[in-house]
Amino acid sequence: MSHMTNESEEGVLSKDDSVTQLSDECDGGREDGGVILKKGPWTSAEDAILVEYVKKHGEGNWNAVQKHSGLFRCGKSCRLRWANHLRPNLKKGAFTADEEQLIAELHAKMGNKWARMASHLPGRTDNEIKNYWNTRIKRRQRAGLPLYPPEMCLQALQENQHGHKDSLNDGDRGHRGLLQKSSCNIPDVIFDSLKANQVVLPYVPEIPDISANSILLKGLGSSQYCNFMPSTFPRQKRLRESLVPFFGSSSVRNGFSPFDHFQDDGCFKVGQSFGLPSLNPDPTSENSLTFSPSLSNGNSSASKPTVEAVKLELPSLQYPETDLGSWGTLSPLPSLLESVDAFIQSPPPTSMQESNCSSPRNSGLLDALLHQAKTLSSAKNHSSDKSSSSSTETPGDIADSSTLNMCETEWEEYADHISPFGHSATSLFSDCTPVSAYVSTMDEQLPAETLNGVIVKSEAGDEAWAPTGEKPVSLLSITRPDVLLASNWLEQSPGRVKNQAFTADAIATLFGDDLATDYKHMNAEASTSSQGWGLGSYSWNNIPAVCQMSDVP
DNA sequence: AACAGTATCAACCGCCAATGT
DNA sequence: TACATTGGCGGTTGATACTGT
Numbered sequence: 152m153s154h155m156t157n158e159s160e161e162g163v164l165s166k167d168d169s170v171t172q173l174s175d176e177c178d179g180g181r182e183d184g185g186v187i188l189k190k191g192p193w194t195s196a197e198d199a200i201l202v203e204y205v206k207k208h209g210e211g212n213w214n215a216v217q218k219h220s221g222l223f224r225c226g227k228s229c230r231l232r233w234a235n236h237l238r239p240n241l242k243k244g245a246f247t248a249d250e251e252q253l254i255a256e257l258h259a260k261m262g263n264k265w266a267r268m269a270s271h272l273p274g275r276t277d278n279e280i281k282n283y284w285n286t287r288i289k290r291r292q293r294a295g296l297p298l299y300p301p302e303m304c305l306q307a308l309q310e311n312q313h314g315h316k317d318s319l320n321d322g323d324r325g326h327r328g329l330l331q332k333s334s335c336n337i338p339d340v341i342f343d344s345l346k347a348n349q350v351v352l353p354y355v356p357e358i359p360d361i362s363a364n365s366i367l368l369k370g371l372g373s374s375q376y377c378n379f380m381p382s383t384f385p386r387q388k389r390l391r392e393s394l395v396p397f398f399g400s401s402s403v404r405n406g407f408s409p410f411d412h413f414q415d416d417g418c419f420k421v422g423q424s425f426g427l428p429s430l431n432p433d434p435t436s437e438n439s440l441t442f443s444p445s446l447s448n449g450n451s452s453a454s455k456p457t458v459e460a461v462k463l464e465l466p467s468l469q470y471p472e473t474d475l476g477s478w479g480t481l482s483p484l485p486s487l488l489e490s491v492d493a494f495i496q497s498p499p500p501t502s503m504q505e506s507n508c509s510s511p512r513n514s515g516l517l518d519a520l521l522h523q524a525k526t527l528s529s530a531k532n533h534s535s536d537k538s539s540s541s542s543t544e545t546p547g548d549i550a551d552s553s554t555l556n557m558c559e560t561e562w563e564e565y566a567d568h569i570s571p572f573g574h575s576a577t578s579l580f581s582d583c584t585p586v587s588a589y590v591s592t593m594d595e596q597l598p599a600e601t602l603n604g605v606i607v608k609s610e611a612g613d614e615a616w617a618p619t620g621e622k623p624v625s626l627l628s629i630t631r632p633d634v635l636l637a638s639n640w641l642e643q644s645p646g647r648v649k650n651q652a653f654t655a656d657a658i659a660t661l662f663g664d665d666l667a668t669d670y671k672h673m674n675a676e677a678s679t680s681s682q683g684w685g686l687g688s689y690s691w692n693n694i695p696a697v698c699q700m701s702d703v704p
Numbered sequence: 705a706a707c708a709g710t711a712t713c714a715a716c717c718g719c720c721a722a723t724g725t
Numbered sequence: 726t727a728c729a730t731t732g733g734c735g736g737t738t739g740a741t742a743c744t745g746t
Contacts, residue, residue: 192714192740214731230732231715266734277734282713285736290711 189223193232197222201229202237210238235276242274246283254280255288259299 189197204220210233213226222229235241246254250272257268263284265277272280292298 190716211732226731227717227733228715234733235714263735278714281735286712 187223188217188225188228190228193224193236197224198232198237201233205233205237231278235278240274241276246275246279246287250275251283251287254283255299258284258288 193201200220200222201216201224204216204222208215208219210230213230213233216222216226216229217224224232253272254268257264257271261267263281265281265284268280269275269277288298
């Protein structure tokens with residue numbers, strides 16, 4: 152008959168444990184094999200029993216502990232107790248500065264892989280590291296400090312740039328391989344999956360697997376402190392948000408964009424980790440863009456009244472070890488920007504080969520919107536121009552165009568103006584919307600600038616909680632992959648001239664003729680620019696935030 | 705001193721993959 | 726091959742300690 156042995160009878164239960172014992176007797180431990188297993192804090196006597204058992208029988212076979220040692224603990228509990236508290240060589244006490252830095256470094260590379268991180272920290276347990284990260288580091292971020300020390304980011308990226316593998320990486324190659332898939336290459340994974348779903352389903356309402364979501368969030372540098380996109384936002388609204396970029400036009404004129412750092416998620420994370428500012432359109436200064444020292448007063452997690460905070464994983468510098476060098480160079484800022492620019496102009500071929508329609512790099516929401524706009528434009532002009540875009544393609548553009556067309560075809564199947572990726576894709580991008588938690592140091596370098604008279608409209612749902620004394624800031628993002636990829640897509644297209652005209656029509660349809668005119672004009676300039684950057688950025692500079700998907704018929 | 709809010713820590717839970725039967 | 730068991734992992738929760746009012 153099952154029973155819960157009174158530890159006092161065995162000399163196990165101490166006075167201090169009486170409450171626990173009573174509690175266990177009340178709601179009971181888990182009954183397992185006729186024995187009610189104890190839960191709650193371990194007593195020293197239990198520890199002694201477990202230690203003795205492990206000395207005799209070694210680790211493992213934890214379920215046998217209960218059977219053979221008289222401990223009324225489940226095997227899992229025994230293993231956990233041993234691993235976290237009883238095993239030899241455990242290092243207790245606060246983390247040293249070196250350990251803290253190492254944790255940050257490891258987290259930057261691994262994300263929430265606590266066990267793997269623990270393997271690099273002798274004497275430390277995954278639980279310790281996890282708790283540490285969830286408390287001290289978060290607090291650090293709330294205080295406005297960069298999550299990852301800049302010097303660490305710099306070092307790590309420089310090492311990657313030179314193909315150097317430090318001891319940290321050596322022990323984790325297998326995982327690194329995985330990371331390469333789950334970090335910068337995550338979008339491919341996710342969107343491959345999404346595409347697969349699309350084959351079966353006409354509409355993918357959600358990514359069912361939270362892990363996929365979290366992976367993408369990791370990869371795209373989301374942060375629970377940098378993100379306040381409500382997960383329950385109406386799809387349409389979220390899609391609209393995902394399509395409303397906020398590029399400062401100064402980025403074109405000056406040849407420098409504060410968001411050049413963010414041309415891919417890895418680079419974004421670099422920037423984020425460096426405490427680079429986020430661009431927060433200030434709804435109160437209608438046409439201006441301001442760099443806000445957002446979320447820097449430590450209250451970011453307190454959320455805001457109107458927007459449900461989405462609990463997400465902390466950002467990570469999960470860059471692909473081998474690819475990063477070609478993706479971006481982290482060195483003093485100008486070099487970084489140059490590298491990113493270089494990437495923008497010459498994205499790694501592998502990314503195009505490996506990714507497909509489902510990859511946000513050459514497809515995604517912006518493509519979909521553009522296509523939609525094109526369709527509208529075509530209808531508006533009573534001319535079917537659908538084949539024209541493909542007709543301008545050159546053989547070298549097959550890959551891009553095919554994937555684009557593929558997406559367009561699929562996109563057409565979604566008559567509700569929802570992303571072909573469904574809510575998930577939208578929300579994924581939305582959820583990845585970074586709102587920097589770091590104090591801007593670039594306010595003076597990059598003064599606020601108008602958006603060509605376009606009124607920035609901020610809705611309640613667009614508003615994120617802002618630090619005390621500040622007004623809610625819009626979440627409209629400048630680091631959106633869809634924006635970035637759109638820039639790429641437009642830039643790379645050999646049939647760009649026609650596409651530009653075509654796109655201009657689309658923009659005219661969506662946003663008005665003025666913008667389209669500006670668009671064409673700027674494209675003419677951009678096409679001669681060695682920067683090769685103006686097209687995407689300018690076009691998105693001028694898309695008014697007031698445009699809503701709901702406006703699109 | 706009392707109370708509330710927050711931080712910290714230990715432990716549990718559910719899921720999943722590997723392994724065994 | 727199917728099912729059960731085991732171990733590992735990450736997320737979450739609850740108790741306690743700490744701090745500020």
